[in-house]
Amino acid sequence: MKGENLIPLTNQFLYLSAQFNTHMERRTRVRFAPSPTGPLHMGGVRTALYNYLIAKKTGGDFILRIEDTDQNRFVPGAEEYIIESLRWSGIIPNEGVGFGDGPYAPYRQSERKAIYRQYAEQLVKDGNAYYAFDSAEELEHTRKLMEAEKSAFSYNGITRIKLKNSLTISPDEVAKRLTSNESYVIRLKVPLNEEIKVKDIIRGWVSVHTAEMDDKVLFKSDGMPTYHLANVVDDYLMKITHVIRGEEWLPSAPLHVLLYRFLGWENVMPEFAHLPLLLKPDGNGKLSKRDGDRLGFPVFPLNWKDPETGELSSGYREKGYFPQAFVNMLSLLGWHAGSNQELFTMDELIQEFSLDRVSKSGAKFDPEKTKWFNMQYLKLQTDDELTKLYLADIKERIKSGTLVFNEKENPNFHFLTSNTEYVKEIVRLIREKAHFVNEFWDLSSFFFIAPESYDPAVISKKWNENTKAFFIALRDNYAKTEALNAATTESIFKQTAEPTGIKSGELMHLFRVLMVGLAKGPDLIGMVVLLGKEEVVKRLTNAINKL
RNA sequence: GGCCCGUUCGUCUAGGGGUUAGGACAUCUCCCUUUCACGGAGGAAACGCGGGUUCGAUUCCCGCACGGGCUACCA
Numbered sequence: 001m002k003g004e005n006l007i008p009l010t011n012q013f014l015y016l017s018a019q020f021n022t023h024m025e026r027r028t029r030v031r032f033a034p035s036p037t038g039p040l041h042m043g044g045v046r047t048a049l050y051n052y053l054i055a056k057k058t059g060g061d062f063i064l065r066i067e068d069t070d071q072n073r074f075v076p077g078a079e080e081y082i083i084e085s086l087r088w089s090g091i092i093p094n095e096g097v098g099f100g101d102g103p104y105a106p107y108r109q110s111e112r113k114a115i116y117r118q119y120a121e122q123l124v125k126d127g128n129a130y131y132a133f134d135s136a137e138e139l140e141h142t143r144k145l146m147e148a149e150k151s152a153f154s155y156n157g158i159t160r161i162k163l164k165n166s167l168t169i170s171p172d173e174v175a176k177r178l179t180s181n182e183s184y185v186i187r188l189k190v191p192l193n194e195e196i197k198v199k200d201i202i203r204g205w206v207s208v209h210t211a212e213m214d215d216k217v218l219f220k221s222d223g224m225p226t227y228h229l230a231n232v233v234d235d236y237l238m239k240i241t242h243v244i245r246g247e248e249w250l251p252s253a254p255l256h257v258l259l260y261r262f263l264g265w266e267n268v269m270p271e272f273a274h275l276p277l278l279l280k281p282d283g284n285g286k287l288s289k290r291d292g293d294r295l296g297f298p299v300f301p302l303n304w305k306d307p308e309t310g311e312l313s314s315g316y317r318e319k320g321y322f323p324q325a326f327v328n329m330l331s332l333l334g335w336h337a338g339s340n341q342e343l344f345t346m347d348e349l350i351q352e353f354s355l356d357r358v359s360k361s362g363a364k365f366d367p368e369k370t371k372w373f374n375m376q377y378l379k380l381q382t383d384d385e386l387t388k389l390y391l392a393d394i395k396e397r398i399k400s401g402t403l404v405f406n407e408k409e410n411p412n413f414h415f416l417t418s419n420t421e422y423v424k425e426i427v428r429l430i431r432e433k434a435h436f437v438n439e440f441w442d443l444s445s446f447f448f449i450a451p452e453s454y455d456p457a458v459i460s461k462k463w464n465e466n467t468k469a470f471f472i473a474l475r476d477n478y479a480k481t482e483a484l485n486a487a488t489t490e491s492i493f494k495q496t497a498e499p500t501g502i503k504s505g506e507l508m509h510l511f512r513v514l515m516v517g518l519a520k521g522p523d524l525i526g527m528v529v530l531l532g533k534e535e536v537v538k539r540l541t542n543a544i545n546k547l
Numbered sequence: 548g549g550c551c552c553g554u555u556c557g558u559c560u561a562g563g564g565g566u567u568a569g570g571a572c573a574u575c576u577c578c579c580u581u582u583c584a585c586g587g588a589g590g591a592a593a594c595g596c597g598g599g600u601u602c603g604a605u606u607c608c609c610g611c612a613c614g615g616g617c618u619a620c621c622a
Contacts, residue, residue, distance in 0.1 A: 033622090037621080067622065132620095136620060151549095152618075185620050207551095208551070209550090212550050221620055226621085227622050247615085248616055249622090250551065254551095276553080276615095284615065332559070334559090334560095342559095361552090361554065362553075362615065363558090363560090366558050366559060366572065368558085369571080369572040370572095371572095434584085504581080505581050508581035509581050509582065513582095518582085519582055520583035520584080521584095522582095522584090523581095
């Protein structure tokens with residue numbers, strides 16, 4: 001964010017365009033490139049979001065590419081999960097797996113398998129890579145041996161001359177091994193004594209000496225490329241202009257720079273931006289699946305059921321979060337608009353977002369603030385929208401059988417729970433008390449189901465012969481009234497209360513408990529009016545008989 | 548261990564050579580209210596440490612400490 005990086009991305013881009021013809025007229029193209037090894041983590045959603053925002057801001061393209069080069073780690077359903085997560089979050093790629101093919105299809109690396117080999121072989125031909133025949137077991141053995149001597153093994157410029165590869169074996173022998181069925185990998189030949197510099201939009205220049213780098217495998221013995229090769233090749237082929245990814249990739253960025261150089265693509269190399277990590281709320285370290293289970297908040301956008309263990313991990317969607325709240329919260333984990341604004345629509349995010357305001361340090365995730373965000377979005381909904389959501393929630397509760405009640409005591413239950421107007425009135429009374437729509441039920445179940453018990457703390461303290469007499473009188477007076485509206489409800493209450501000499505606050509409190517069973521809830525008068533004369537009289541009678 | 552990255556209230560962060568170091572969540576107090584929330588007002592709360600540079604450093608530089616990431620034929 002300092003020095004040269006002060007120039008905003010877009011300006012920086014224009015600035016570069018003026019200097020290099022190769023950058024001229026390059027349309028912004030970014031990609032989100034997860035591997036389908038499990039459910040998409042919320043940190044992944046944030047990465048996707050930042051990519052999306054940059055694309056939209058610059059009128060460019062946002063691509064979803066599936067990096068499934070590791071056949072061993074494939075998890076069924078993971079790809080669909082990724083697609084569904086992005087869709088729910090409103091982060092919609094305009095090209096890629098699940099979102100329609102663009103001009104660079106296919107977007108699944110396993111389907112691009114044939115493409116990578118030629119580049120790996122080109123690298124070998126140019127002397128920048130070599131065949132290596134050491135088996136995984138042999139290398140593992142060496143690694144263990146050196147570990148025992150408290151040093152680390154690295155396949156690099158020093159060790160490669162002692163290992164089994166095309167640099168140490170005669171060309172004839174190599175040719176023989178290649179044509180026979182012996183398995184081999186292709187490794188990058190990292191130059192001996194060089195400083196590799198990577199320019200990162202967020203961190204500035206990062207440099208690493210080649211002596212610290214190892215000869216990474218580019219092409220595996222199963223015929224698949226590794227991440228490094230596939231990533232660079234695809235980014236080049238798909239004309240990616242900005243690589244925006246998690247910080248865990250920063251250490252391998254110099255390797256990627258080397259690859260661009262050796263492949264002759266340095267002039268169209270994308271710009272890099274390595275995002276700070278999302279950290280667990282307590283202690284330190286990367287936010288992981290375990291933390292959600294342990295601390296009771298979702299780490300994933302959607303529910304996920306592990307196909308092997310059957311273990312269920314909860315998602316923001318199923319917990320009742322609005323996708324907009326989820327995205328808004330995510331946007332602010334590591335980015336700041338520079339103003340005091342915290343609530344952003346997606347359009348506003350597109351407008352305001354820039355990579356040079358992304359912070360460098362990891363952000364501890366705060367589940368509490370996430371709830372606050374959801375409440376803010378709840379407030380933004382209309383009564384009608386919330387009614388619709390509440391109705392759906394009730395239906396779901398009935399369907400799942402989590403809602404139990406006495407059918408005889410509540411003959412109107414099904415009528416009430418499907419009465420849109422009635423439910424809307426309830427929503428008006430309780431909406432301000434909730435952070436989530438799924439809290440509505442607990443805040444208002446008494447509108448559908450008459451109380452069967454009464455808060456004992458209040459009853460034992462305030463229920464006596466005098467108050468009982470009052471409520472009998474009140475019941476009778478209400479029964480005699482035409483209808484209960486706010487005015488009559490209140491005036492009759494007062495008229496009845498006055499002669500008793502009991503504080504009306506006390507009586508109100510008791511009245512509430514007799515109506516709903518609890519010592520808390522929405523406005524009492526509003527509640528009574530909504531329940532209606534008949535129901536109020538019935539509930540009073542019930543209470544008088546029971547207590 | 549090695550390499551790389553980072554470090555402002557408990558948390559997310561703003562800021563930046565001279566500021567009463569700002570905001571938000573959480574927390575506390577008060578107000579609103581029959582209650583619970585919501586809302587409003589206010590409070591407590593931070594520049595990791597040591598050296599430089601400078602008239603002056605939280606801000607710039609260097610060390611250290613601490614934290615994190617990477618160190619696979621995983622991404």
